[in-house]
Amino acid sequence: MTPMKPLFAALALTTALVLPGLAFAKPVTLTVNMNSYGGRGAYLAVYVTDPAGAYAGSLWMAGGKAKYYRHLSDWARFTGSDPAQVDGITGASVGAGQSLTLDMDLADALFDAGYTLHIDAAVEDMRDSPNEISVPLTAAGAGQAVTGGRYIADFTYGF
Amino acid sequence: MLRFLHRWPGLLAAVLLIVIALGGAALSVFPALDRLTRPAVVAGQSVAELAAVVQAAHPAVEQIRRAPSGRITAYWFDGDTPGAAVIDPQTGADMGSADAGAVESWLKSLHRALLLEDAGRWTVAAGAAMMLLMAVSGAMLVARRMGGWRHWFAPQRRGVSGRWHTLLARVAVAGLLISSLTGLFxxxxxxxxTPDDAANPAFPATVSGLTALPAQDLPALQAIPVADLRDLTFPVADDPTDAFAVTTSTGSGYVDPGNGALLVWADNGPWQAAWEWAYLLHTGDGAALWGLILGLMVPTVPALAVTGGLIWWRTWQSRPRLAGMVAADKAQTVILVASEGGTTWGFATTLAQALQTAGHSVHLAALSTLSPDRYRSAKRLIVMAATWGDGDAPSSAKGAVERLRAANVPKGMELILLGFGDSGFPVYCGYAATLHDTAQAKGWAMPLPLGRIDRQSAQNFARWGRDLGAHLGVALTLNHQPQAPRTQALTLTIRRDYASPDAPVAILRFALPQSTLWQRITGQGFARFAPGDLLGILPEGSTLPRFYSLASGHSDKFIEIAVRQHVGGLCSNQLLSLPIGAQVSAFLRPNPGFQPDRSAAPLILIGAGTGIGPLAGFVRTEGARRPVHLWFGARSAETDLLYAEELTAWQKDGRLDHLTCAFSRSTAPRRHVQDALRDDAEALRGLVTHGARIMVCGGREMAQGVQVALADILAPVGLSPRSLKAEGRYAEDSY
Incomplete structure (x- = not known):
C-alpha cells in the first residue's frame, strides 16, 4: 500500500473517509441499484483510490462474513482482505433486484481532486466482479447514474 | 441420563431435522448428476493448456473456475455483456449454463438456512448439534443394548421395543455423525x-510489465495440473501491472503474464485443509459415490424421528397413574420401580391397586429416588426391577445399587424384590439379583425369595402375588395384562386325545382365521406366526390369558397346540372338553427367543410331555433343510406319545434324522429324557462340537434336569448350556 496523503492520515485511524458533522465535509447519498441476476445476495465493497490509483480507504461493505471478502478481489488486493478495514461500516448483502442507499458525510477534499470511487461485487457460486463500478468523484458527476457490468444495474452519488 | 440426552433433543428437533435431512438427501443427487453430465476431463492437462483453450474460444475471459467435481466454468465479457458457461476442457466449447439450477439453489438455501438468512443458519446449526448429540448418545445406547461395541451388527431379538429404530440407527448413525459434525464445522x-488460514498472499510488489505471453507458454501455469485448480483469474487486459491470480486446492499465488514466473505463493493453513475435507464429506462434491451413500443414510432421519417418537409415546402412555396414592412418608408400602421400556410400571400399578384394595396405603415411585430414611411409616419396601441388556440397571434406576449400599437399614422395614427379565438371556433378572445380593449384605429383612417374572408373564406375576398375599395375610389377586389383547375366535376342527390316566392330553387343531389386508401388512392377528410362538387363550370366566406353545406355523394353514389337563386348571379343563366346531377366544404373542436360527447346523430338540408341540412344529418346518435330532420324554408309549404317527412318518421321509424316546412310567427301561441324553452323551458331544443348536421345551423341572445333564455331558469338550446360551445356540421354553 502506498503511503496516504496527510489529509487521510488522521482519518485512516478509522479507515473511513467519513467526517461526521465537520465543516469541511458534505452529506452525500450513494445509491446502488442491483440487476435481477438470479442469485443470492451480493457482497459489495465500496472504496476510494487516490489520484495515483492507490487505495485511500473504504466507505462501506455490504456483506457480513469476512470469509467471503477475498472474492471482492480488487478490494482484497488493496487491503489484504483485512476485515478491520471495514470495521463499523458493514451491513447486509444486497439481494438481486434490490437497492442499497448510503448516507454519509464525505470530505470535500475528495471531490474534483482525482479520487475514484470503486465497487467490487461478488455472489456465491457466481463470478467475481471486481471494479464493477469505477467513477471519478467530481461535483459535476453528482446525480449522474453510472451503469454496472454484471450485478449492478447502476450507481449514483448525489449531494 | 443417556436416555434423557437422546430423547428430549430428539422430540424437540424432530420436525427441524426432518426438513434438513430431506433437503440434504435431495441435494446429494446433484454431485452425481454433475459427475455424469459434465464434459470429460482431459487427463494430465495443465492450467496453462486449459487457459489457452478457453482464451481461444473466449478472448475476453476473466476467470476460470474448477469445481471439486471436475466441472470447469469460464466467465468472460462480450463487449459489455457478461458471459459464462460450463466449458469442455478439450475444445473450449460452451457446454451449458454456468449457474446452478433453481431447484438446487432453493434446496441448498432450505438445507442450510431454512430459506432464511443468518437466523436460519443458526437454527440449522442448532439442529445439527442436536443430531450430533443424538447420534452419539444413540450409538452408546445401542452399544449398551447389544452388550458392547463388538456386537454392533449382531442380530437383534425379534419383538424388542424400538426394534426398527435401532435397526435403522445402526446402519445410518455413521452418516449422521459425519453429516452433523462436518455441517457444524x-x-x-x-x-x-474457526481461524481463517486460507492462503492470502499479498499482491506482488513488482510485475515485469512485459508484453503478455500466450497462456500456454507460462511456466508457472504449466506446472499446475488442472486437477488441482480451483480458480484462475486473468489480468485486466490493458493493465501491465496486473497478474494472473491462481488458487489451487492447497494454496494461492500470482503469476506474471509477461514471463510466466510465479511471483508469490502461499499455502493454505490446516484449518482451510480441514474445511476442504469437511466440504467434501458433507456435500459429496468431488466424491459423487460417497455423496449418494450419505444421501441414502440421511433420509432415515424422518423414519428415526417417527419411530423414536412412537417409543417415547408408548413409554409415556405406560407411566403410572395411581389414584389414591399417599406421600412417601405416609405409606405403609412403598413400591419402587426400575423400568426400561415402561412395562414394569404397569405391573407395579396393578400391585399397588391390589394392595390398596386390601386396605394398604401405597406410594409408588421410580427406584432412582430410593431413600429408606424418608419412608417413615413404611413397613415394607417392594422393589420391582427390570434388567437392561446383560444384567445392567435400567436407566430409571441409575445409582440405585449405590444408594441401597449407602442407606441405613430402617428398623422394622422389610424388603421384597421382584425381578423382570428374559430367561433366554444368559443372565436372567441380573439386575434384580444384584439388588438382592446388595440388600442381603446390608442385612435387610427379606421374607420372600427373589421373585422372577419371565418375559412379562402374567402367570408368573399372579403366582408371585399369591406368595406375597400369603406373607401379608391377605388374598392378593394380581391380574395384570400388559396390553389388553385383541382376541379372535378360533374354531376347533380336529382333536386327538391321549387317555393318560391321571392327566389326559390332547392335540387341538383350530382353523386359521382369515386375516384382513391390514393384518397381513402389519403382521397383526394370525397373519404371521411360527412354531414356538405363543397362543394366548382367554378361558371363559377369566380375564387372565393362558399361553400355549404353537406346534404349527402360518404356512401349515392351521393353528395347533398340545394341552395337558391340570387338576383344577380352568383353561385346560375347558380345552380338554371342547367339542369340534366350538370356539375359543385367542390371540397370538410372538416368542422370538424360541425360534430356530437360519443356519443349516444340526438342530437338537429336547422335550417332554406337551413340550413336544413346538418341537414337532420345528421338525415339520426345519427338517427338510437341516439335520434334526429329537429326544422326547413321555410317560409311556401307550398313553401319551404325542405325534407318534407323524414322528414315524418324518423319520421315513428323512425330516427327522434321529429319534430317542424315554418313558418314565413304562415297564422297562424307565427313564426321563435327561437320562436318555446321558445315555447318548457321545453323540450329543459330537453334534454340539459341530455347531448344533439346542432347543428345549417342557416343564421347568425337566428343563432344569436337562441343563444339569447337558452341563455334565458337555464339560469334557469345554462347553456348557450357559456358554451356548451366550452364543445364541441354546434356547429354552419352560413352564
Missing amino acids: MVAATFSL
Missing part, C-alpha cells in the same frame, strides 16, 4: 468461529 467457518 462449516457453519463455524462461515461465521468465522
